[in-house]
Amino acid sequence: MEKEAPMKTVEEFIKDFEYDANELYEALSVSTDEYVYVCDMRRRTIRYPADMVEEFGLPGEVVQDPLPCWKDIIHKDDWNVFYETNMESFSGELIHHVVEYRAKNKKGTYVWLQCRGAVVKDKDGEPYLFAGFISNLGKRNRIDHQTGLFNKYEFQSRIESWLKEGKNLPFGVLFLGVDNFKHVNELYNREFGDEVLRILSQKMQSVLPYNAECYRLDGDEFGVLIKDTTKEELQECYSLIRKAFDRQQSFRGNKYYCTISCGGCMAPGDGRQYLELARCAEYSLDYSKRHGKNRSTFYSSEIAVDFSRSLELTELLRESVEHGFEGFSLVYQPQVDAAEGRIKGVEALLRWKCGKYGAMVPSDFIPLLEESGLIRQVGKWVMREAAAVVSRWNRYIKDLTMSINISYHQVICPRDEGPGEDVFSYLLPLLTQQQVNLNNIILEFTESYVASDLEDLREKLNGVRRKGIKVAIDDFGVGYSSLGVLKEAPVDLVKIDRVFIKGIEKDDFDAAFIKLVTALCHQVGVRVCQEGVETKEECDRVCRMGPDYIQGFYYSRPVTEQEIFEKYICPKDPL
Numbered sequence: 001m002e003k004e005a006p007m008k009t010v011e012e013f014i015k016d017f018e019y020d021a022n023e024l025y026e027a028l029s030v031s032t033d034e035y036v037y038v039c040d041m042r043r044r045t046i047r048y049p050a051d052m053v054e055e056f057g058l059p060g061e062v063v064q065d066p067l068p069c070w071k072d073i074i075h076k077d078d079w080n081v082f083y084e085t086n087m088e089s090f091s092g093e094l095i096h097h098v099v100e101y102r103a104k105n106k107k108g109t110y111v112w113l114q115c116r117g118a119v120v121k122d123k124d125g126e127p128y129l130f131a132g133f134i135s136n137l138g139k140r141n142r143i144d145h146q147t148g149l150f151n152k153y154e155f156q157s158r159i160e161s162w163l164k165e166g167k168n169l170p171f172g173v174l175f176l177g178v179d180n181f182k183h184v185n186e187l188y189n190r191e192f193g194d195e196v197l198r199i200l201s202q203k204m205q206s207v208l209p210y211n212a213e214c215y216r217l218d219g220d221e222f223g224v225l226i227k228d229t230t231k232e233e234l235q236e237c238y239s240l241i242r243k244a245f246d247r248q249q250s251f252r253g254n255k256y257y258c259t260i261s262c263g264g265c266m267a268p269g270d271g272r273q274y275l276e277l278a279r280c281a282e283y284s285l286d287y288s289k290r291h292g293k294n295r296s297t298f299y300s301s302e303i304a305v306d307f308s309r310s311l312e313l314t315e316l317l318r319e320s321v322e323h324g325f326e327g328f329s330l331v332y333q334p335q336v337d338a339a340e341g342r343i344k345g346v347e348a349l350l351r352w353k354c355g356k357y358g359a360m361v362p363s364d365f366i367p368l369l370e371e372s373g374l375i376r377q378v379g380k381w382v383m384r385e386a387a388a389v390v391s392r393w394n395r396y397i398k399d400l401t402m403s404i405n406i407s408y409h410q411v412i413c414p415r416d417e418g419p420g421e422d423v424f425s426y427l428l429p430l431l432t433q434q435q436v437n438l439n440n441i442i443l444e445f446t447e448s449y450v451a452s453d454l455e456d457l458r459e460k461l462n463g464v465r466r467k468g469i470k471v472a473i474d475d476f477g478v479g480y481s482s483l484g485v486l487k488e489a490p491v492d493l494v495k496i497d498r499v500f501i502k503g504i505e506k507d508d509f510d511a512a513f514i515k516l517v518t519a520l521c522h523q524v525g526v527r528v529c530q531e532g533v534e535t536k537e538e539c540d541r542v543c544r545m546g547p548d549y550i551q552g553f554y555y556s557r558p559v560t561e562q563e564i565f566e567k568y569i570c571p572k573d574p575l
């Protein structure tokens with residue numbers, strides 16, 4: 001048997017094997033897609049490979065004092081990080097060097113580069129060698145790892161190349177945004193959110209037509225491009241997506257509900273440059289999100305006007321909040337006992353008035369309050385006002401209830417506000433301080449939220465319910481409506497959305513829905529309120545289906561505290 005050669009140490013290997021530095025450099029360069037660089041730090045000269053010199057138009061393969069020659073090539077937003085990291089490496093402060101930046105190639109396109117390297121010191125501790133690799137991320141990293149889709153840089157370069165290649169060839173750009181994705185992330189966790197995004201992207205691709213290209217943009221946004229298309233075709237494309245997401249999904253036993261909003265525009269009609277088109281699609285997506293979500297909007301000049309108006313309104317709202325909630329007020333709409341027609345409570349509804357635009361209804365400003373986070377402060381103000389009002393009224397009618405709308409954003413608080421800073425921990429001390437009977441407070445949450453099977457939320461809601469506060473599901477029937485949720489949802493009252501009232505005369509489904517929900521709720525001890533009753537006919541018909549309470553313009557529009565007081569609490573001429 002042949003004898004095994006004795007193992008050599010690294011030291012022995014080096015001693016026995018002298019090799020040429022240039023040949024090593026060449027061998028490494030041809031073996032990798034990355035750019036290999038080596039720097040003689042004592043003389044401040046650096047060697048770059050020929051293909052890198054060519055790509056970025058560098059002065060030569062060997063550059064003396066390299067930093068200034070990069071000044072015009074590196075994106076101005078990345079210059080500081082590039083410069084500082086290099087200075088730290090050159091001074092020997094930083095041994096391991098990792099930095100990413102955008103650099104402009106000879107064609108004028110910025111590409112992302114990632115530079116990794118290490119500094120080697122001599123026996124006196126002086127840095128003398130600095131070497132490593134520069135990866136061209138813009139060239140190679142075209143895929144978003146999470147979803148497997150092409151990434152936003154590809155999206156941009158695709159649009160740019162289409163614009164260049166066919167000057168008048170129409171193509172469509174869609175931005176798709178996952179509605180309330182923050183809920184998924186905050187209610188579960190980021191990993192779960194990442195998985196959801198992956199599943200969403202697969203589902204989206206599976207319903208898109210073969211000629212549509214799907215990209216992952218930032219965060220919870222996706223881009224779709226379709227060449228040689230029409231607005232109608234784009235709309236059809238969105239309908240397919242909307243349909244696929246219009247129901248509850250489940251992953252690892254957790255249920256979630258993510259609808260998709262869309263903003264679209266057409267090239268070259270809406271823009272002849274990438275940034276113009278991206279802006280049109282982004283504004284349109286924002287419009288869809290602010291006007292109810294789960295819908296599409298196509299760009300027009302009004303969309304841009306609306307976008308800048310919403311920025312302005314958000315600023316005005318912020319000013320109002322800072323000036324002691326100036327311009328905010330509450331109006332109250334009676335909720336009436338269906339059997340006797342007597343007032344049993346009111347719902348507090350927010351209004352806002354500003355000097356420039358006058359009086360506004362919630363659909364104009366609540367989405368802005370929610371987006372900007374101001375809803376948490378305004379929500380507390382609503383609770384304070386409503387608590388003070390009901391405590392005054394309860395001196396006259398002991399069991400008159402006050403319903404308060406609570407937005408999702410008030411329940412989930414950002415991490416920087418610390419644990420426990422949610423609506424419940426604020427409300428309970430407030431009600432005690434104002435001496436409000438907890439049995440007279442109803443908190444209204446929208447359906448998708450209360451119906452989610454989240455242990456944590458269920459526990460919170462049950463916690464306040466044990467203290468006597470009631471919980472209602474608002475606008476029931478327009479979310480993902482699995483009637484099964486009624487069995488276990490931690491609620492005392494279900495408010496059936498007003499869309500069902502509209503069809504009660506002619507649509508058998510709507511009438512049957514109201515009847516069924518009412519019967520189901522009563523089976524499990526949950527009360528029912530029918531919203532949006534406008535006429536006597538509607539009232540008569542719906543009352544036959546057995547709801548406990550009625551709310552709507554037929555009895556009263558939302559009115560001021562004074563009007564409620566004079567009409568119902570302490571009438572001069574008792575009704």
Ligand code: C2E
Pocket residue numbers: 333348349350361362363366379382405406407444474475498531532533534551552553554558
């Ligand atoms: P909501 O909680 O479902 O409130 C009922 C809405 O239906 C009110 O609209 C009310 O004016 C309207 N309404 C009542 N009866 C009728 C009717 O017979 N016919 C028709 N067509 N409409 C009727 P409003 O005041 O514009 O409020 C809209 C939504 O804004 C509310 O829907 C609620 O989700 C939200 N909102 C209002 N105030 C607050 C608040 O203080 N905080 C939060 N987070 N949301 C609020």
Ligand code: MG
Pocket residue numbers: 347405444474
């Ligand atoms: Mg409500």
Ligand code: MG
Pocket residue numbers: 474475495497531
């Ligand atoms: Mg409602």
